[in-house]
Amino acid sequence: MADKNNNKFIPPKAPRGGNYQLWVILVTLAVIMGVMYLSSSNNLKEKEMRDLKAMIESRDVKRVILIKDKEFVEVTLTASALQNAKYKEEIAEGPMGQNVSGPHYKVKIISVDNFDRWYNDLVSKIPEADRPEYKAETRVDYFNIFFSWGFLFLLLFGFWMLMRRMTGGGGPGGQIFNIGKSKAALFDAENKVKITFADVAGLDEAKEEIKEIVEFLKNPSKFTTLGGKIPKGALLVGPPGTGKTLLAKAVAGEAGVPFFSLSGSDFVEMFVGVGAARVRDLFKQAKEKAPCIVFIDEIDAIGRSRGRGQLPGANDERENTLNSLLVEMDGFATDSGVIILAATNRPDVLDSALMRPGRFDRQISIDKPDIVGREAIFKVHLKPIKLDQNVDVKKLAAQTPGFAGAEIANVCNEAALIAARREKKAVEMQDFQDAIDRVIGGLEKKTKIISPEEKRIVAYHEAGHAVAGWFLEHADPLVKVSIVPRGVAALGYAQYLPKEQFLYQTEQLMDEMCMAFGGRAAEDLVFDKISTGALSDLERITKMAYSMVTVYGMNKAIGNISFYDSKAADYNFQKPYSEETAKKIDQEVKGIIDECYERTKGLLSKHRQHLEVIANELLEKEILFQSDLERLIGKRPFEKPTTYQQFTKGSTESKEDIKVTEEQKATEETPAVEQPAVAESTKDTSVG
Numbered sequence: 001m002a003d004k005n006n007n008k009f010i011p012p013k014a015p016r017g018g019n020y021q022l023w024v025i026l027v028t029l030a031v032i033m034g035v036m037y038l039s040s041s042n043n044l045k046e047k048e049m050r051d052l053k054a055m056i057e058s059r060d061v062k063r064v065i066l067i068k069d070k071e072f073v074e075v076t077l078t079a080s081a082l083q084n085a086k087y088k089e090e091i092a093e094g095p096m097g098q099n100v101s102g103p104h105y106k107v108k109i110i111s112v113d114n115f116d117r118w119y120n121d122l123v124s125k126i127p128e129a130d131r132p133e134y135k136a137e138t139r140v141d142y143f144n145i146f147f148s149w150g151f152l153f154l155l156l157f158g159f160w161m162l163m164r165r166m167t168g169g170g171g172p173g174g175q176i177f178n179i180g181k182s183k184a185a186l187f188d189a190e191n192k193v194k195i196t197f198a199d200v201a202g203l204d205e206a207k208e209e210i211k212e213i214v215e216f217l218k219n220p221s222k223f224t225t226l227g228g229k230i231p232k233g234a235l236l237v238g239p240p241g242t243g244k245t246l247l248a249k250a251v252a253g254e255a256g257v258p259f260f261s262l263s264g265s266d267f268v269e270m271f272v273g274v275g276a277a278r279v280r281d282l283f284k285q286a287k288e289k290a291p292c293i294v295f296i297d298e299i300d301a302i303g304r305s306r307g308r309g310q311l312p313g314a315n316d317e318r319e320n321t322l323n324s325l326l327v328e329m330d331g332f333a334t335d336s337g338v339i340i341l342a343a344t345n346r347p348d349v350l351d352s353a354l355m356r357p358g359r360f361d362r363q364i365s366i367d368k369p370d371i372v373g374r375e376a377i378f379k380v381h382l383k384p385i386k387l388d389q390n391v392d393v394k395k396l397a398a399q400t401p402g403f404a405g406a407e408i409a410n411v412c413n414e415a416a417l418i419a420a421r422r423e424k425k426a427v428e429m430q431d432f433q434d435a436i437d438r439v440i441g442g443l444e445k446k447t448k449i450i451s452p453e454e455k456r457i458v459a460y461h462e463a464g465h466a467v468a469g470w471f472l473e474h475a476d477p478l479v480k481v482s483i484v485p486r487g488v489a490a491l492g493y494a495q496y497l498p499k500e501q502f503l504y505q506t507e508q509l510m511d512e513m514c515m516a517f518g519g520r521a522a523e524d525l526v527f528d529k530i531s532t533g534a535l536s537d538l539e540r541i542t543k544m545a546y547s548m549v550t551v552y553g554m555n556k557a558i559g560n561i562s563f564y565d566s567k568a569a570d571y572n573f574q575k576p577y578s579e580e581t582a583k584k585i586d587q588e589v590k591g592i593i594d595e596c597y598e599r600t601k602g603l604l605s606k607h608r609q610h611l612e613v614i615a616n617e618l619l620e621k622e623i624l625f626q627s628d629l630e631r632l633i634g635k636r637p638f639e640k641p642t643t644y645q646q647f648t649k650g651s652t653e654s655k656e657d658i659k660v661t662e663e664q665k666a667t668e669e670t671p672a673v674e675q676p677a678v679a680e681s682t683k684d685t686s687v688g
Contacts, residue, residue, distance in 0.1 A: 028154070044074065044106040045090055049118075052107045056122060059130050060084070063102065064119070066136040068112050076102030112136070186285075187259040193252040200250045201380045202373030202405060203243055209234065209364045210247060213339060214255045217291055231361035233329065233340035235299075237347045238366030241406030244343035247366070248295045251341065258292040260285070264301030267321050275302065275321030283328040283338065290337030299342040305351045322351060329359045368404050371397050377405050381412040388426040396432055411435045440495070441486040450491060456619065457523060458483045458492045461533050463615040464522025465494055465515060467607050468600055470629060473638050474511035479626040483618055492533070506554050510596060513541050517600040522611060525604055541596070545589045555588050607633075 047055075052075060055061050060081035065074045081087055082100065091104050109115040116136075123131045187193050197207055216223055216230045223230065236244040252259040260282065267275040286292050306319050329340060342360065344350065354360065369377060375397035382393065400408060414435035419427040437444075450458075462481045469475045480495040520534040553560040563576055575582060604611055610633040617632060618624055 044103060047075070047105045047107050049107060049109075052105075053122060055081075056126070056132060059126075060087070061132040063133040064135075065103065066109075066112065066115065066134075068136055068138050070139065071110075071112065072106050072108045073115065074103035075105040075107060077104050185261045186289075187252050187261065193249055193259070195246070195249040195253045197250045197254055199380060200243060200247055201376035202369035203247060203366060204373075206236070206247060206364050206366050207250075209362060210251055211254075213293075214251060217255050217257050217293075217339070230339065232358060233342065233360040234362040234364055235347070235355070235360040236341065236343040236364050236366055238345060239368060239404060240345050241404035242366045242368060243405045244345075244366055245297055246405070248297070248341055248343060251293060252295070255293055258286075258289040260289075260292065260294045262296060264296055264298045264303065267302050268318070272317055273320070275317055276324035279321060279324040279328055286338045291339075292337070293339045293341060295341040295343075297343050299354075300344045300346045300349055303342075303344070303350045303354045305349060322354070326353055326359065368402060371401070374400055374403060374408060377408045378412070381409050385412060385416050386426045388428040390429050391427065391432065392429065395429075399433075399436060407439060411439055414438055437486075441482075444484055444486055450485065454491065455483060456615075457527065457531055457533065459615045459618040460522045460526050460611070461519035461531075462492045462494055463611050463618060464518035464520075464525075464604060466518070466614050466624070466629060467604060467611050467633070468518030468521075469496070469515045470610075470633065470636055471603060471607060472511040472515055473640075474505075474508040475515040476512070477626065477636065478629075480624070481618065482623045484622050506548070509544055509548060509554070510592075513544055513593070513596040514600045514603070516541050517597050518604065521597060521600040521604050522615075525601060525608070526611075526615075541593060542589075545592045546585075548592065549585055549588050555592075557588050558585060 052061075052073075055075070055077075056064075058081075060077055061075055062078040062081075063074075063076040065076075067074065077087060077091075079100075082091070082104075087104070119134065123134075197211065200207060213231060213234060220230070236247060238244055248261070252261065262282070267278050282294065286294050302318055302321050302325065304318065304322075306322060340360070347355075347363070355363070375393055378393050378396050382391075396411075400411065403411070411432065412435075415427050415431040418434050418438075419431040422431075424431070462483060466478045466481055469478045476496045476499070478494055478496055481492075482494075483492050485491050516537045519537055520530060523530050523533070548554040549558055551562055551564045553562055558581075565576065577585075613632050614624065614629070617628065621628075
């Protein structure tokens, strides 16, 4: 919220809400203290009648109060008697110290009349000026009343608070009597969603599928005249952050019909039968608003396959909820006019009855965007940002392969925050480069101090990757390398830009493994020792080698056999081959790995001079780019340009951009880490 005059940020005022829980606690404490004070006679020391007679005759008693309904008297001593040693040890001290005002003792009596006669006979022998003050009264026992009735009220109040907490507070569906009500949020003409399909980029195929459902709601005669029926449901499937919920929001903004939105976990409750009751209430509301759309996000919370992990005879509340949902979606008395949209990133755990046509007629796959989709997503998220002229959206799309829409939004936001931190008037390309590094590699650890020997090992390790990738034809050349510590334990940080492809040949996989071996081989060649820095490289190499032999059938000794089982979760196939075959697989994998290591070590020995040049440059500058590699060791000995050069070939550059310094040019050519389709992560954290 901004002031129109000075544009200063004014934080919104917090809504006034009485903290009634604190008041209840304070009032309860006050009542307890009062009751304890009023019932202080329960803590008094008891005396006999003869003791009371002796105290009265000794002129030590100031006041005597007869409690009629309790049949005892309270005795208060005089100030001078309180200083007497024989009374000082007996008088009980209260919470605030010694009880000076009294009463100090209590004496049980047989009857009120007998005590009254006895007391009058006793004080008749004492001068009137020395007689104690005497009165009789009837007293209510607040202490017992509080613990008999107050405890009951406190118990009821605690139960009410527990029910309120479990049912989500006040309001519709929040009280204990409304626990079976649906928690779906309704979006209609009064509170319409403002997001449209124009705000969703990079999901062209998915938008076409969804637009057809929206068009049917707006113009049903176009389809019904040909005998077609609208799909009853559409399931959005894809990795996290790819835009499933955003696409559902766009449907809510475009459809022009009532839209119910809720999460799969909203059906889950600790009480038996609540989930099924909420499902029935949801569809009851939806049928009253038909035609309408119901969107259930993260439906795997209630849609898991039935019968898994359930004890015999046990009652599974989640299964009851799923059964109710199945019947409401396509049961015996199902009415039309309600379209179900659902989203999940775990379609493999969903029940087959939920996935069948008639309930979810369409399964819309939403994958991570390609370079064209990333460029469109960048354009959407860059609209509210003040950009510098040197920002090239095409370069940003090329430098972020494998990024989902949520990650691209995070990069744009981080770049704006970095530019604001540097007191800039517009967000520059350098800010986006730093944001990409921050998102992928983690926060730069400027205060982490490493020894010169460790820094030298890291430099040669990363230089080995750079040289191996530069002189291997099918490897993805390293386009940025840094020995600045980042993240939790990464002392080195390397970025690659692999091709966006789905098929890999044997030669390509072998070159990728050799490039991954570059760091370990460089350490072995230069220091004649090895370190723990190659952990992520060895993990990736081992997975690739076993995949070549056991999954893709790329080994002559094993043959064209694949032991990969896509339904391993159901059938638990761990080793569908004999021990002899397992031994043979291990031998072939070790042979492939040894061959790649020796090949990499020979390649680095051949280009030892280039390895030394890059390592020394890294020790001096700490960060190198692809342009620095061309300057130090020349261009790649292959005619085909690098992937990054292909992606950024059409990007526009002004004459002023050509005149920038070498460091600025290198900064603008920084790509990001990518994960190939077959190979695992290409990010290299040099020292574990």
